[in-house]
Amino acid sequence: MLLLAFLAIAIVYYLIQKDKIRKAEKRDIFKEKQEKNYNSFLKKQEKKMQKKLKKINDEYYERI
Structure with a gap:
């Protein structure tokens, strides 16, 4: 019974950690996509200027 409880806790912990990693x-x-879009925006604005x-x-x- 104790082994089953430990196993259940371990599985839940694993799933929580996996979810945190995925997030x-x-x-x-x-962030990478946002940075890429921002850099392209800056380049366009620089060309306009x-x-x-x-x-x-x-x-x-x-x-003169």
């Missing part, structure tokens, strides 16, 4: 992996995957600055710079030198 941590999902969180890591989500470069185009705007080039346009402003060109207009300035045309006036």
